[in-house]
Amino acid sequence: MSSQAVFVLFNGMAQGMAFFLVAAGLTWVFGILKILNLAHGAFFMLGAYIAYSVGGAWPASIWTFLAVALVAAAAVGVLGYLTDVLVLRRLRNVDYHYALIATFGLMLFCEGVAKAIWGTDYFAVMPPPEVDRAIVVGGSYISVYTLFVIGTGLALYAALEIVMHRTWAGKIMRAVSNDPWMAGTVGINVPLVLMLSVVASFVLAGFAGGVLVPNQALSPHVGASFVLYAFMAVVIGGLGSIRGTFLACILLGIVESANATFMAQYGGIAIYILLAVALVWKPNGLFPAQGTT
Amino acid sequence: MKRRTVLKSFAGAAALLGMNATYLRAQSGPIRVGAAFALSGVGAPVGKQMLAGTEVAAMQINKAGGLLGREVELVIRDDKYNSSESVAVARELAGDGINLLLGGSQTVTALGLAPLAPELNMAVIIVAAAGMPVTHELFNPNIFRATANNYTQYSSLGRVLIEQNPDVRTWVSLAPDGDFGRDSALFFGKAVEKYAPGEKPTVLDTIYTQATATDFRTQINQLMSSDAEGLYIGIAASAQISFFQQARSVGLYDKFKAIGEVGNGDITGKAMGRNTHPNLWSVCHWIHNAEPFASNPVSKQLFEDYVTLKGDEMPSAQVAAGHRAAMAIFEGIRAAGSTETEAVLAAIEDVEFETVGGPVSFRKEDHQLVNTNYYSQMGPSREDPFFAFNKVVSIDAAEMIEPATPGKPFDISELPQ
Known part of the structure; x- marks a missing residue:
C-alpha cells in the first residue's frame, strides 16, 4: 500500500473519530427520545468554550486536559438537565416538527449566549505537551494529538457499546426506547430514564467540545463545522444507532480524506455523493435502530 | 403684486409640495450615510471592527462641527457576509432616501453591490473588497474601492x-x-x-x-x-x-x-x-503602536477616539479600513459642498486625504485607491x-x-x- 493511501486511511480515521465524538450524543438522544437535537453543535461549542475558560490556551499536561474536558462535560450536562426541564420535556408528546423548531431556536440562543460571554474574537487552544508533536510514518507526518483523538473515539465507542448492550442501565434505556409504556408498567421510572438520557447526550457533547478544542479555532460557529458531519453520519449510520453512526463516521472521514488527497479541486463533494448513495441504497441507514424503520 | 408673480409663486409652491418627502428630508437634518458591514456570521469579527472605524470617523467629523453645517448620521445595516443580503440592504437604504453608502467589506458582498449602484443612483465606497472585478469588469462610475486590490x-x-x-x-x-x-x-x-x-x-x-x-x-x-x-x-x-x-x-x-x-x-x-x-x-492596514503609524497624527487620533468609543485598547487593523472608507465619503461631501450623488462622485475623484498610512487618492480611470x-x-x-x-x-x-x-x-x- 502506498504511503499516500496509508495517510488517507489514517487521516480518514482521525476525522471519523472526531466526527464520532460529536455524533455520539446526537444519535444517543435520538435513539432514546426520538428527538433530532439541532442544538447539539451549539452545546458542543459551549463545551469547547468552557474547556478554554477553565483550562486556558496551553494545557499543562494530558491529565489536566482530560480533567478539563470532564469539567466541560459536567457543565454541559447540567445545561442538558436545564434544557430537558425547560424545553425537551414539553416536546415529548407533540409532533416532531415542534422539537426541530425548538432545538433550532435553542441553537441560536446558545450562539447568542456565547457571543455575549466570550465575544466574537477567535481563540486557539493547543494540545497538551505530551501529544503536541508529530511522528513520521512512511513519509507521512502524523500528529500525535490526532492519535489521541482516534484513541478517545475508539474508547468512547467501546464504552457506549458496553453500556448499551452489557449493562442493566443500557437494557433499561433500550426498553424505554422500544416501548416506554410497557417499560413503565414493569416499574421502570421512565421520566427519570429519559432525563438521564438527555443529560448523557449533553455530557457527550461537552466532552467532545473539551477534547476537540485544540483541533479548531474557537468561535461561536465552531459547532457548525462538526455537527454537519455528525448529522450526515447519523443519517448514513441509521438514526439512533451508535454502531451505525460509528461506522458511518469512519466512512465519512475516509471519503473526505481521499477527496482532499486525490481530488482537491473538487473539495468536499465526495461526502455528498456518499450521502446520496447511502440514502438511495440504505434509506433507513446501515444499522437502523428499532422503531425507526 | 403682479398676476405673473403670483402664478410663479403658486407654481413654485406646487412643485415643492409635489417633491418626494424623502428628498426634502434629505436636504435638512443630519447627513445620513448607509454603513453595511458583516455584523453576523463568519465575517462578523472583521465587519464589526471595520464598522468601529467608520463610527470613529463619523464621531470625529461631528466633533469638528459636521459637514456642510450638518451632523453625520450612520444608518447601520448587517449584510451578513452575504451577496444577496448586501443587495437587499442597499435597496432598503435607497428606498429610505439614502444615496451614500459604505459597503462591500468583503469581495462577496461587493460583487453584489457594485452593479446595483448606478440603478439606485448611489455613491458607494467599497470598504475592503480586494477582488479584481470591482475595478475592472464590474467597474461603474458610482463605486470607489477604498483599499488596495488583490x-x-x-x-x-x-x-x-x-x-x-x-x-x-x-x-x-x-x-x-x-x-x-x-x-x-x-x-x-x-x-x-x-x-x-x-x-x-x-x-x-x-x-x-x-x-x-x-x-x-x-x-x-x-x-x-x-x-x-x-x-x-x-x-x-x-x-x-x-x-x-x-x-x-x-x-x-x-x-x-x-x-x-x-x-x-x-x-x-x-x-x-x-x-x-x-x-x-x-x-x-494599521498597527497603532508601531512606526510609521505611531507617529502619524491621524493614527494617534484614531486610536484615542477608538478607545474612547469602544473602551478597548487593542484595535484591530480592520478599524483603519473602516475609518479610511468613511473618510473618503466624508471628504467627498466636503469637497462637493453637497450630498447629491453626482456631485459627491465627481468630488471624490479629485480628493486627496490623510489616513493612518499617509495620504491617499483615487485613480480617476477606475476609482482604485492609490496608497502606500x-x-x-x-x-x-x-x-x-x-x-x-x-x-x-x-x-x-x-x-x-x-x-x-x-x-x-x-x-x-x-x-x-
Whole structure:
C-alpha cells in the first residue's frame, strides 16, 4: 500500500473519530427520545468554550486536559438537565416538527449566549505537551494529538457499546426506547430514564467540545463545522444507532480524506455523493435502530 | 403684486409640495450615510471592527462641527457576509432616501453591490473588497474601492517576502479553491519570481483547499513533504487559525522559514499568542503602536477616539479600513459642498486625504485607491498578548499597481513579467 493511501486511511480515521465524538450524543438522544437535537453543535461549542475558560490556551499536561474536558462535560450536562426541564420535556408528546423548531431556536440562543460571554474574537487552544508533536510514518507526518483523538473515539465507542448492550442501565434505556409504556408498567421510572438520557447526550457533547478544542479555532460557529458531519453520519449510520453512526463516521472521514488527497479541486463533494448513495441504497441507514424503520 | 408673480409663486409652491418627502428630508437634518458591514456570521469579527472605524470617523467629523453645517448620521445595516443580503440592504437604504453608502467589506458582498449602484443612483465606497472585478469588469462610475486590490496587495506581499527572506529559494502557496485564492497565490508567486535577488527561486504548484475547511491535515502533509521553505497562506479568518493549530503540532514552523498570510494579522496573533510563527508576514492596514503609524497624527487620533468609543485598547487593523472608507465619503461631501450623488462622485475623484498610512487618492480611470501599502512581520512574545509586531515594511502602490482597464477583466499575463 502506498504511503499516500496509508495517510488517507489514517487521516480518514482521525476525522471519523472526531466526527464520532460529536455524533455520539446526537444519535444517543435520538435513539432514546426520538428527538433530532439541532442544538447539539451549539452545546458542543459551549463545551469547547468552557474547556478554554477553565483550562486556558496551553494545557499543562494530558491529565489536566482530560480533567478539563470532564469539567466541560459536567457543565454541559447540567445545561442538558436545564434544557430537558425547560424545553425537551414539553416536546415529548407533540409532533416532531415542534422539537426541530425548538432545538433550532435553542441553537441560536446558545450562539447568542456565547457571543455575549466570550465575544466574537477567535481563540486557539493547543494540545497538551505530551501529544503536541508529530511522528513520521512512511513519509507521512502524523500528529500525535490526532492519535489521541482516534484513541478517545475508539474508547468512547467501546464504552457506549458496553453500556448499551452489557449493562442493566443500557437494557433499561433500550426498553424505554422500544416501548416506554410497557417499560413503565414493569416499574421502570421512565421520566427519570429519559432525563438521564438527555443529560448523557449533553455530557457527550461537552466532552467532545473539551477534547476537540485544540483541533479548531474557537468561535461561536465552531459547532457548525462538526455537527454537519455528525448529522450526515447519523443519517448514513441509521438514526439512533451508535454502531451505525460509528461506522458511518469512519466512512465519512475516509471519503473526505481521499477527496482532499486525490481530488482537491473538487473539495468536499465526495461526502455528498456518499450521502446520496447511502440514502438511495440504505434509506433507513446501515444499522437502523428499532422503531425507526 | 403682479398676476405673473403670483402664478410663479403658486407654481413654485406646487412643485415643492409635489417633491418626494424623502428628498426634502434629505436636504435638512443630519447627513445620513448607509454603513453595511458583516455584523453576523463568519465575517462578523472583521465587519464589526471595520464598522468601529467608520463610527470613529463619523464621531470625529461631528466633533469638528459636521459637514456642510450638518451632523453625520450612520444608518447601520448587517449584510451578513452575504451577496444577496448586501443587495437587499442597499435597496432598503435607497428606498429610505439614502444615496451614500459604505459597503462591500468583503469581495462577496461587493460583487453584489457594485452593479446595483448606478440603478439606485448611489455613491458607494467599497470598504475592503480586494477582488479584481470591482475595478475592472464590474467597474461603474458610482463605486470607489477604498483599499488596495488583490494584485497590488499580494504581489507586494510576495515582493516583501522574497526581499526580506532572500535565502528562501523554494516557495509554495496554500489557497482556497476559488477566484480569490487562485489569483492571490498567482500574484504572490509571480512577484516572488520577479523580485528575487539573484537566481530565480522555485515556486511550486499551489495546494488548494476550501475557504471554510476545518481539517487541513492532508494539505499540511503535502506541505511537509514538499521542498518548500517559504509559504503563502490564502485562507483567512478561523480557517487560518485552525490551519496553524494543526500545522504547528507536526513541525511546520520548523520547516517553513517564512510565511506570508492573507491579512488576518493581529486576529491570528491574538488567537495563537506565543504559538505564532516566528516569521509571519501579513498584509497590514494599521498597527497603532508601531512606526510609521505611531507617529502619524491621524493614527494617534484614531486610536484615542477608538478607545474612547469602544473602551478597548487593542484595535484591530480592520478599524483603519473602516475609518479610511468613511473618510473618503466624508471628504467627498466636503469637497462637493453637497450630498447629491453626482456631485459627491465627481468630488471624490479629485480628493486627496490623510489616513493612518499617509495620504491617499483615487485613480480617476477606475476609482482604485492609490496608497502606500504596509506589510508587518510578527512573531511570539513573552509578554501579554504573547505576540508582537517586529517590523513594518511599506511599498508605494504606484510601484505595484496594475494599469487601469475599467470594464475589462484583469489579466496578469498582459503585464511585463
